[in-house]
Amino acid sequence: MLKIQNLSKTYSNGSIKAVDNINFEVRPGEIFGFLGPNGAGKTTTIKMIVGLLRPDSGKILIKDIDNQEEMIEAKKQISYVPDNPEVFEKLKGIEYLNFIADVYGVNAEDRKERINHYLEVFSLDKAVNDLISSYSHGMKQKIVLIGALIHEPDLFILDEPMVGLDPKSSFNLKEIMRKRCSEGKSVFFSTHVLEVAEKLCDRIAIINKGKIIAQGTMEQLRALEGQEQSLEQIFLELTEQ
Amino acid sequence: MREIIALTKISLINGFNLHGLSFKNLKQIKQIWKPIIFIFVIAALIPAYLLYLNFLETVNVSFIKLNQSGYFIALSYNVISLLIFIFGLTYIMAYFYFSRETEIFLPLPVKQRNIVISKFIVILVYEYIIDFIFLIPVFLINGINTGANVAYYIMSLISLLIIPIAPLALSAIVMMLIMKYTNIGGKKDLIRVISMFLSLFIILGIQIIIQKQFTNIDVGQEDFFLKLLTDNKMLINKLGYTNPLAKWLGTSLMLENVGSVINFIIFILANILFFGLFVFTGEKVYLGGIIGGNEVISKKKQLTKNEFDKKVSKINKPYMSIFKTDWTILIKTPIYLLNCVSTVILIPFILIIMPIIVGDFSSSLGALKELYEPNIQYINYGIAGVLMLFGAMNPTAVTTFSREGRYLWLSRIIPVSPKDQIIGRSLSPLILQALLVIILLVGINFIVPIEVSTIIIGGGLGLAGSVPIILSGILIDIQKPKLKWTNPQRAVKQNLNVLVAMAVGLLITLILGLVTYFMFNSNLNYIIIAVVNLIIITVLSIILYRILLTRIEKRFVEIED
Structure with missing residues (x-):
C-alpha cells in the first residue's frame, strides 16, 4: 500500500538531516504506527507522503503510484489528518464536508450515507450546520476526521490523531481503523501515546534523529531487546542509545 | 507610559x-x-x-x-x-x-x-x-x-x-x-x-x-x-x-x-x-x-432529514467547489469583504455618484455629451483602460493563496488538478470585475447615455483585459504566498504581492494602451483595434495559464521548504 524507499530530507542547505535514508512499508490491511521523540522526523516524513514537502531523494509509492510523478492520482488514494486541525473557519461543518466530497468525487448517495454515519459516530450531528469557528478544538479535529473518511481512502494517514479527542471519539476512531483494515485498507499514523500504538498497531517503526532505528511487530521489537518489555521501555531504550 | x-x-x-528585515536574513540567497x-x-x-x-x-x-x-x-x-x-x-x-x-x-x-x-x-x-x-x-x-x-x-x-x-x-x-x-x-x-x-x-x-x-x-x-x-x-x-x-x-x-x-x-x-x-x-x-466579540454563536440545531438531503445532494465539479469555498470565505470574513469586495462599490461611488451629488451637472451635461460623441472611440478604450487599472488594484486574485494562510495545507493535499485550482480561484476576482464593469457603466449612463460600442469595447475589453491581470496575480501569489499571519489584514494589505500585482497590472494596461495608441495613429479601424487587443489579451492569458499549470503543481510541494 505504501512503500518508502531511501527517503531523505534535509534543511538549511543540507546541514540538518530531518529524514535520513529511511525505508519502510505499510501493507494492505495493516495498521502501522510511526513513533519517535519530538523532532525525530515523523511529521516531515508524513508531509512528504501526503505531498506537503518534496523529498530530497528517495521514492514514495502509494499503491505503486509514485507520488512525485503522479501527484493527483496518488492523492486520490489517501487522506490526511494533521495534528493541528486548521480548517476554514468561515465555513459551516456541512459546507466543509461537501467541499471534501466534491474534490474527492464522492457521489450524492455515498456522501449522504457516509456523512450521516460519521456525524453520528463522532456526535457532531447537532453542530454540523454551525460555523467551524464555533467549534472547540476537539470538534474541529472530528470534522477533519470525517472529511478524511468520507471518500473511503485506501490509505488513511494521521498525525497524532488522539490529541484533542474525547474518550468516546478516541474509541470510535480506533474501531474505525480496525474496521478499515479488516476491509483490506491501511492506516498509517504517528503518535506519542505508546499504549495506543502497542494495542492498535500491527507493525511499528521507531524513528530517531531522522533514522529508522527499529521496525516490526511488537514481538519483533521485543526480540531486539531480548526480553519481555512494554513498548514504552523498548522505545526509551532505543531512543536513548 | x-x-x-x-x-x-x-x-x-x-x-x-x-x-525578518535584519541583514543576516538577507544574506541567505x-x-x-x-x-x-x-x-x-x-x-x-x-x-x-x-x-x-x-x-x-x-x-x-x-x-x-x-x-x-x-x-x-x-x-x-x-x-x-x-x-x-x-x-x-x-x-x-x-x-x-x-x-x-x-x-x-x-x-x-x-x-x-x-x-x-x-x-x-x-x-x-x-x-x-x-x-x-x-x-x-x-x-x-x-x-x-x-x-x-x-x-x-x-x-x-x-x-x-x-x-x-x-x-x-x-x-x-x-x-x-x-x-x-x-x-x-x-x-x-x-x-x-x-x-x-x-x-x-x-x-x-x-x-x-x-x-x-x-x-x-x-x-x-x-x-x-x-x-x-x-x-x-x-x-x-x-x-x-x-x-x-x-x-x-x-x-x-x-x-x-x-x-x-x-x-x-x-x-x-x-x-x-x-x-x-x-x-x-x-x-x-x-x-x-x-470580549465575546469574536465568539461565534452555535445553534446546535440538528438538521432535519430534508434539510440534510438538500445540503448534501448537490454535487459540484472541483473547480466550482474551490470557487464556492473561496467566495464564501471572501464574503464572510469582514476584512476580506472590505478590502476585496467593497472597492467594487466604493470606486464607482467616489468617482461618479459623489461628483453627481456634489456638482452641478446641469450646465456640464451638454459639454460632456459634446465631448463623448465625437470621441467615442477613444473614450471606449479609455474606459477599458481604467477598468483594467481598477482590476489591477483589486487584491482578490493576488491574495488567493495568502488569504488561506494556515489552511493552505488543505488545498495542497486534495486531488484537485492545477487547471481546476486556476479556474476556481479566478472566478471570484472575475465576478468582482464584472460587477465593477456593470456598476461603472450604469453610473456613467446616468451622466451621459452611453452607446452600445462603449458597453462592448469599454466594458468588454475592460473585463477581458482583467483575465491576464488576474492570472498574473495568482502566479505572483503562488510564488511567495503570505501564510504566516496573525491578522487577516496582513494577508491583503501588508502583502508585498499586492504591490507587485498592481505594478504588473499597470504594465499590462500600459502595453495594451500603447499598442492601441499606435494603431489609432496608423488610422486602423477601431473594430480591428478591438480585435487586435482581444488577440493580445488571449495570447497573454494562454501563456500565463500554461505557466501557472506547472507552477502551482511545483509550488504546492515546495512551499514549506
Missing part, C-alpha cells in the same frame, strides 16, 4: 516583522529576492509618482495664481484625512479586533486604555509611511512656489506628524462603537460590515450635504473671480464648513500674522481633543466589543 512603550514595541516588532522585488516595484511606480508630483505642481500654481495658495494645503488635507478615515476603518477593525496579538494582551495585567493607545500608535506609524510619501511633496511644492520661510517648514514638519491623528481617531471611535453595539446575535460579522458601510456613507453624506448648502458657488456670477482675487481665504473658508481642521491647517501655513499661529495651535489642540475622545471611548467600550 511604561506599559504603552512595552506594548507598542512588541506590536511594532511583530507587526512590521522587524527581525533565498531572501535576497525580497528587497530586489521591492526595488523593482518602487521603480515601476516611479513614473506614476512623477505624474502625481506634476499634478501637484500644476494644481498648486493654479491656486497661487487665483490668490488661493492656502487652499492647496487645506484641500490636500481634506482629501488625505478622508482617505485616512475610510481606510482607517478597516485597519482598526483588523488590528483592534481580529489580530491574535489582542488575545495575548487581554489576559495581561495592563490597563485597557494602554492597549488601545499602543494599538493606535502602531497604526499611526503605518499611516506615517504612506502619508509621508503623499504629503511631503505637497508641503515642499507649496513652500517652494510661495517662497516660504523656515517657520513654514518647521510647521509643515509638525503638521506631518499631527495630520493622521484626528481622522484615525475618528475611525477608531466609529469602529469601537460599531463593534460594541453590534456584538449581537449570529450575524455579527454581517451587521458589522453593514454598519461600517452605513457609517461611511453617513459621514460622506454629511460632508456632501454641508458642502452643497454652504458652498453654493455660482461660477457664472460676475463677481466670483473678483472675490477669488480679493479674498485669499474664500475657498478655504468654504471648505472649513465641511472640514474645519483643513481650514485651520491651511490658514496657519499661510503665515500671514499672529492669527496663523493661533490657527496652528487650534489645529494641534483639535487633534489632541480627537485623540482624547478616542482614549475615552476606548476605555469605555473597547473591552465590551472585544
